[in-house]
Amino acid sequence: MQNNRLHITLFTLLGLALLVFFFANISLGAVKIPLTDVLQSLTGSEASKTSWQYIIINYRLPKAITALLAGIGLSIGGLLMQTLFRNPLAGPDVLGLNSGASLGVAFVILASGMLPVALAGVFLSAYGIVLASVAGSFIVLLAILAVAQRLRDTMAILIIGLMFTSFTGAIVGVLTYFSTAEQLQKYTFWALGSLGNLPWNNIVLLALVVLMGLIMAAVTLKPLDALLLGERYAKSMGINFNRTRFVIILATSLLTGCITAFAGPIAFVGLVVPHMAKLLFKTSSHNVLFWATLLIGSVLMLLCDIFTQLPGSSFVLPINAITSIIGAPVVIGLLLNRHKGIFN
């Protein structure tokens, strides 16, 4: 098995890359902080300036953890979608899950004005936004599933995803028309997307939901392997297809929904990372792909986040712009390079 040796090497390299980029992500930023002080702040001892320590603990570390969680969640969501829909171009953003989540959040932020104040408070809390976002992506996924069962054509599913994106976009547009300037501003800031500015308690919530989604995904790894041969073979091998599909959809909604709720819509990561994992590891076994996708996703996201904040400059670019700039050419490359990747 020459593959096993390749996998061990790759996992080791990715593990190291994760450590390096996580540390690099924390060390780099608008304010220059010496490496020793970064280490001291992380290990709990005093840094030479309290402001440095404050920046590391309350700003950079949460941002790095959010990047890590977002990379993991979106990539695993993409892996699940690609196998479930037998479609190499499926991903949370392509299928319109991000837009579904946005719609949920738009309803909560923009329509909360029509609710009594006490209720609006509940809806606008972190929990309310997560719930709305997860529900939004879940509903879009169910709708896509309903269409996918009627249309066997895998390309049609992508078109449906596009349609949902414009449909939800239109609804959000209508909602903004009826909302106040303050609500609009709140929604616009959310929609721009940012990995930073999350308080610790929100990060704990995000981590818990991502963990829940990952556990559900892990349970479906064996049925996912069977699904590589298509639905009919999977059923003939004793897979409870309906239950498996439900768990996959719930896991994807949780992962995509909660990340979109906190970090805004982030494109391309869910689509590209599973392909990188498949190309690098040269396997279809989901037991391997799960960990590979998880590691590559987190490394890539940390790297993208480093790019948003060029050292020494005080500008912070939106994360979505970086992932798109990297992601779009990669997808075109994958499509052109059919023999090695997507369509074999």
Next chain:
Amino acid sequence: MEKSKTILQANNITIGYSTKKANHVIAPGINLTLKSGTLTALIGANGIGKSTLLRTLTGIQKPLAGSVILNGQNIEAYTPADLAQQLSIVLTESLPPSNLTVYELVALGRQPYTNWVGSLSGDDRSKITEALKLTQTDHLSYKKHFEISDGQLQKVLIARALAQDTPLIILDEPTTHLDLQHKVSLLRLLKKLAAEQNKCILYSTHDLDLALQLSDELIIMTPNIVLQDTPQGCIESDIFDTLFNDDGIVFDAEKRSFIIKQ
């Protein structure tokens, strides 16, 4: 090992679809018995209901009347996991894109027996190796499934069914897309597996002349009746003349094949 045990029995089944308004019957009153160690071919014109019959016999679709008994138990009473240890299938539809190697593809046949992460035990590995050897595809083990020819892929899919270790294997038109040489080699393989591994194998096909020469039994579907008999018995019953709804196609019993009247 017990020879010629009855594996699958269809008792007076009516196949068809039921919609909200009415039952749409495709063929009524079918009786079939499939025994271990026999290779049976299912023959019928396009649209006569071969696929519906296969779907009913594999438990995907319920019969409108009658019952399908698999290894002494009604097929509807099996859980999906238990059924997977009784019945394996080989389909014609093309596989979704993936990086699966031949070995990994065959290994998927062990799913009904593995734990929740699907790790393979020593016993699983020896079953997979045996299946690859029996189908003479062991030299392809590390090739990707899209790198091999159609004929080889068909054999690999049969190896997957063998690895699933079920008394009954059902194949949906396994010889389509293959040239004559590979059709013959595939059917010889099925016949060998039925005889040597004591499997009960049912396959649907349009290659009547090959089916007559290489099957132990035939199931012929015509608009009027569904007949199960040995190849010789089928020829003597003159059923083949009613197979196609066209007077220009007649069966020549001596040549054992159809001739077309000019």
